[in-house]
Amino acid sequence: MWLLLAALTIMLLGGILAALWVRSATAAKFIGSGSLVLACALGLIPVAHALLTGSVENLALPWALPFAVFSLGLDPLSAFFLLPLLVLSALAAIFGQTYLREFSAPKLAGHAFFLNFFVAAMILVLLARNGMLFLMSWEIMSLASFFLVTLEHEKPAIQTAGWIYLVAAHLGVACLLALFLLLGKSSGSLEFSQWLAHPAPAALAGVLFTLALLGFGTKAGFVPLHVWLPVAHPAAPSHVSALMSGVMIKLGLYGLLRVLGFFSLPPLTLGWTFIAVGLLSGISGAVMALAQRDLKRLLAYSSVENIGIIALGLGLGFLGQASSSLTLVVLGFGGALFHLLNHAVFKSLLFLGAGSLAHATGTTDMEQMGGLLKKMPWTGSAFFIGALAACGLPPLSGFVGEFLIVLGALHGGSAPGAVQAVPAWAVLAGLIFIGALAGVVFTKAFGIIFLGQARRKESEQAHEAERPLTLVLAVLALACLGMGFASSWIFSLTVPVIAQLTHAAAPLLQNEAAEIGTLLRTLALAFGTLLGLTAVLFGLRHALLRGREQASANTWDCGAAQVTPRMQYTASSYVQPLTSLFRFFLRTRKQQEAPRGLFPADAALRTETPPVFYELIFVPLFQRVAWALSKMRWLQHGRVQLYVLYIALALAGLLTWKLRP
Amino acid sequence: MTAAVCCWFLSLALAPLFLGIINRTKAFFAGRHGVPWCQVYFDLWKLLHKGVVCSRTTTWVFRLGPMLGLAAMLGAAALLPWGAIPAGVAFTGDMILFAYAFALARFGTVLAALDTGSSFEGMGASREIWISVLAEPVFFVCLGTLVAVTHQGSLSGVIPALNPQVWPKAGLSLVLLGGALFLVLLAENARIPVDDPNTHLELTMIHEVMVLDHAGPDLAFIVYGAGLKLWVLAALLVNVLVPWKPLSPWGSGAVMLAGMLGVALAVGITESVMARLRLRRIPQMLLIAGGFAALALILTLR
Numbered sequence A: 001m002w003l004l005l006a007a008l009t010i011m012l013l014g015g016i017l018a019a020l021w022v023r024s025a026t027a028a029k030f031i032g033s034g035s036l037v038l039a040c041a042l043g044l045i046p047v048a049h050a051l052l053t054g055s056v057e058n059l060a061l062p063w064a065l066p067f068a069v070f071s072l073g074l075d076p077l078s079a080f081f082l083l084p085l086l087v088l089s090a091l092a093a094i095f096g097q098t099y100l101r102e103f104s105a106p107k108l109a110g111h112a113f114f115l116n117f118f119v120a121a122m123i124l125v126l127l128a129r130n131g132m133l134f135l136m137s138w139e140i141m142s143l144a145s146f147f148l149v150t151l152e153h154e155k156p157a158i159q160t161a162g163w164i165y166l167v168a169a170h171l172g173v174a175c176l177l178a179l180f181l182l183l184g185k186s187s188g189s190l191e192f193s194q195w196l197a198h199p200a201p202a203a204l205a206g207v208l209f210t211l212a213l214l215g216f217g218t219k220a221g222f223v224p225l226h227v228w229l230p231v232a233h234p235a236a237p238s239h240v241s242a243l244m245s246g247v248m249i250k251l252g253l254y255g256l257l258r259v260l261g262f263f264s265l266p267p268l269t270l271g272w273t274f275i276a277v278g279l280l281s282g283i284s285g286a287v288m289a290l291a292q293r294d295l296k297r298l299l300a301y302s303s304v305e306n307i308g309i310i311a312l313g314l315g316l317g318f319l320g321q322a323s324s325s326l327t328l329v330v331l332g333f334g335g336a337l338f339h340l341l342n343h344a345v346f347k348s349l350l351f352l353g354a355g356s357l358a359h360a361t362g363t364t365d366m367e368q369m370g371g372l373l374k375k376m377p378w379t380g381s382a383f384f385i386g387a388l389a390a391c392g393l394p395p396l397s398g399f400v401g402e403f404l405i406v407l408g409a410l411h412g413g414s415a416p417g418a419v420q421a422v423p424a425w426a427v428l429a430g431l432i433f434i435g436a437l438a439g440v441v442f443t444k445a446f447g448i449i450f451l452g453q454a455r456r457k458e459s460e461q462a463h464e465a466e467r468p469l470t471l472v473l474a475v476l477a478l479a480c481l482g483m484g485f486a487s488s489w490i491f492s493l494t495v496p497v498i499a500q501l502t503h504a505a506a507p508l509l510q511n512e513a514a515e516i517g518t519l520l521r522t523l524a525l526a527f528g529t530l531l532g533l534t535a536v537l538f539g540l541r542h543a544l545l546r547g548r549e550q551a552s553a554n555t556w557d558c559g560a561a562q563v564t565p566r567m568q569y570t571a572s573s574y575v576q577p578l579t580s581l582f583r584f585f586l587r588t589r590k591q592q593e594a595p596r597g598l599f600p601a602d603a604a605l606r607t608e609t610p611p612v613f614y615e616l617i618f619v620p621l622f623q624r625v626a627w628a629l630s631k632m633r634w635l636q637h638g639r640v641q642l643y644v645l646y647i648a649l650a651l652a653g654l655l656t657w658k659l660r661p
Numbered sequence B: 001m002t003a004a005v006c007c008w009f010l011s012l013a014l015a016p017l018f019l020g021i022i023n024r025t026k027a028f029f030a031g032r033h034g035v036p037w038c039q040v041y042f043d044l045w046k047l048l049h050k051g052v053v054c055s056r057t058t059t060w061v062f063r064l065g066p067m068l069g070l071a072a073m074l075g076a077a078a079l080l081p082w083g084a085i086p087a088g089v090a091f092t093g094d095m096i097l098f099a100y101a102f103a104l105a106r107f108g109t110v111l112a113a114l115d116t117g118s119s120f121e122g123m124g125a126s127r128e129i130w131i132s133v134l135a136e137p138v139f140f141v142c143l144g145t146l147v148a149v150t151h152q153g154s155l156s157g158v159i160p161a162l163n164p165q166v167w168p169k170a171g172l173s174l175v176l177l178g179g180a181l182f183l184v185l186l187a188e189n190a191r192i193p194v195d196d197p198n199t200h201l202e203l204t205m206i207h208e209v210m211v212l213d214h215a216g217p218d219l220a221f222i223v224y225g226a227g228l229k230l231w232v233l234a235a236l237l238v239n240v241l242v243p244w245k246p247l248s249p250w251g252s253g254a255v256m257l258a259g260m261l262g263v264a265l266a267v268g269i270t271e272s273v274m275a276r277l278r279l280r281r282i283p284q285m286l287l288i289a290g291g292f293a294a295l296a297l298i299l300t301l302r
Helices: A002-020 A025-053 A076-099 A105-127 A131-149 A156-187 A192-197 A202-220 A225-235 A238-262 A267-290 A295-322 A326-361 A377-390 A397-413 A418-450 A467-485 A487-502 A506-545 A576-581 A612-630 A640-659 B002-030 B039-048 B060-079 B094-115 B119-150 B155-161 B167-188 B216-241 B249-273 B279-300
Strands: A057-061 A070-074 A550-553 A589-593 A604-608 B052-055
Touching: A002 A025, A002 A070, A002 A105, A025 A070, A025 A076, A025 A105, A025 A487, A070 A076, A070 A105, A070 A131, A070 A192, A076 A105, A076 A238, A076 A326, A076 A467, A076 A487, A105 A131, A105 A238, A131 A156, A131 A192, A131 A238, A156 A192, A156 A202, A156 A225, A156 A238, A192 A238, A202 A225, A202 A238, A202 A267, A225 A238, A225 A267, A225 A295, A225 A612, A238 A295, A238 A326, A267 A295, A267 A418, A295 A326, A295 A397, A295 A418, A295 A487, A326 A377, A326 A397, A326 A467, A326 A487, A326 A506, A377 A397, A377 A418, A377 A467, A397 A418, A397 A467, A397 A487, A397 A506, A397 B094, A397 B119, A418 B094, A418 B119, A467 A487, A467 A506, A487 A506, A506 B060, A506 B094, A506 B216, A576 B119, B002 B039, B002 B060, B002 B216, B002 B249, B039 B216, B052 B060, B052 B216, B060 B094, B060 B216, B094 B119, B094 B155, B094 B216, B119 B155, B119 B167, B119 B279, B167 B216, B167 B249, B167 B279, B216 B249
Parallel strands: A550 B052
Antiparallel strands: A057 A070, A589 A604
16 A cells, blocks of 8 residues: 555656746656656556455545545555556556647646546546545546647637537536435445445435436446547547546546445446346447547447446346356456446557557548558558457457456346346347447457558658557557467456455355466467467468469459549448438438539538437537526626625525524 | 367367358259258358458558457457357356457457548448447346356356356246347347348448458458357357256267258258348348347246
8 A cells, every 4th residue: 555655646747847947858757757656566566466365445635625535545456447547557658658749848847746636536536535536636637638638729619629528527526425425324424334334325315326427427428428538539649538537437436336335226227227228228339330430439339339348247247146146246257347448448459559550640540541451560460469458359368358247248138037138139139239330440440541552642651650659569469469378377367356246145156256267367378279270271382372373463453444542442432331220310311412514513412410419419418508598697797896796695594594593 | 178278279260161051051042952061161261361451541450450350359259158068268257258259359440441531441340330339238138147047157157157057047038048149149140130141242231341342361351250240149159058068078079060050051041041121121120139139038037
């Protein structure tokens, strides 16, 4: 615990020092990123200890704020989320200092300051064991990430993105504030330990759960609260997107899992809710990812989809609790937690890859790329592995998480009783559908960006990213591979977390987990066989072709005289059969100028897929709110004396309210 | 174990013949003499002895695709039992790996197609993956129903449990599953009514257009992989629909081969008596398959 506090101190000091040396880019680089990397390495020690031994540490320091104690704790649940946070933050910091090279020194200093505060706040969120401390860290996290997103604040598009993010984050916080106030009122304290010891009355549980779902769901990106993700991610620098998507949105799930202990709801209700939320987020996230042409927006929607998959796993775990089936509990929660780690790794890889691509081509629009695998072999190969993991295909980490959840669904589905079987079946069919859609999304992303021919001149002149950037990508790609083959070990890390979440008897849980561990080792062997078979075929091909002609020619053009890169399939045309299948949902707008006459000269087709939930729910909603609030505008007139009067009146009102008999 | 290995090699050896039987059935219905039974073997032999011509646009992805596709199918074949003969590789949840092997093969072939930068191959890739999005959930609901009927965790447990004692209880489910699996088989393997394996240059084609630029051993891998995929799915169908699972390896093998002959004839006859569906009808066909599978599942819930 003290090591973690030391890490926090180093991080914050580094951030402040970097900000003080405003004029020096080198200071921002070395003090800012250096302190972050050092602090993360330092923090990994207690985290690894907590995860491997399952120990719980608590620490309470006095704090001058009313009702608040600076109480921290490190248990398996926190440690499990801290692991990707620390590793990915360090990698993102290394990536970021090369990535942002072209920015001016003051901007870099500000960036270093906010990045360090962002990471520190996320760590504090995970360690906080007091409502006040939790909310404050949460707020610092949101604000710091707002400033990180709006690094290029001169651009109007980025300002809008920043505002949407800020509003979404604060609506979420409002729900959390209400949640914590209600919890605090019912137990008379803001300490988590008190809330855990005296759960809120059952009558309140429904309200509390709804507030938690709204508040934390906004951060996690549950549909339809996800609207800030596809706006904020493209605006932010890539390594910040990687951190936000890889780690920060997971903190929403952490918050949900943490507060579920503070009130008791029947596990069956939780199971059904999580599965419904997961299906909605997973399927609509994947369908919306299909229709995107901006790579970072596509990745943002894919994050929504993956959060859905994790929610499906959690839902299965709760179903298992409801039917007291330990196998289902372990498969559901274990699969969800495994997929959480896995998503953190491959999504960071893909976002950082998108950053390298943006550097090389000056755009994130996939329709302008193409043929980049030849120009950027390292970035391309790493992206290939990330895409394979994102599709959930063997032999990478992506498959293992989905394997566990699908296995859980099969297990739950063959249990007697429709109340448990039906949601399990929904998870099975839904997850496979999501997986198949993810397959389309990522074959599209990889295929259109890296394969074929360059669609624009900028992509033709692209070159491989600098060494530090490709190095970070290579580390993450290796992690994807390693997590696929060492899945049983990674899975064993989730066991103490499951024990903490479900209060299940440890020996029984260990038995169950050991069985699944064996299964995962078999799976790793099967992966090895698969790679072995591919290698054998590679050898066979090599042997067959030795001494034979291996010619190069143009792609077969069907006798056409002039084949140009513009004739290739584009990102939109590749998914057109599917987007037209889902047109009722996507509402793609089409502008068409059809060719006319016997010798048509011009024709054009423009398609644009709007953010459906944003346009159909939030825009009308906020218009109504703005209209209602505009009625109150007479209160605002700019006369300071009257404003002072308002304050005095409010204070007097509060005083009388407090002093009433 | 010996029996399992023999079955695996037998699958590998007979997959091209399976295509030969389908072709001869179609020829019979068309009133032609047809190509020799072993034509696919001859084709493969010829292709394996050629050099390759690769497009200048392509990268390693183009060469990896066929290998990945074939390796995945070889793996899938090793996971499938033959009646009472358990598969060489069996573990709880192996059906998930079995189904994902098809997805992996598709990932390889689709990316290899996109690698050429040709609009033909792009079109094939786009359609192939479109169909898979609809077919994959159906296939999984089928597998899930089998698990629900038998309460077994692995394919090698599920298949032998579909014995004559189960049929009176779950016969209707199994028949519906057979229908759904047959439709999925046709769609996944690009057979009529979804795609026509005989047309190489028409705009409705799916699988054939993806492989236009492959040559020599690469094309051999693709042709053989496609044959093996058809064989594996057909073998799953036989396993589900044929209740007799003799305990002796010879008996199981004989039942399986007879069943495979039946499926080959059924595919051949379907292709002979039907025209290809219009492209926009294909989702409806797969929806019907999904309906069958869902109905089968609901029947097991009683």
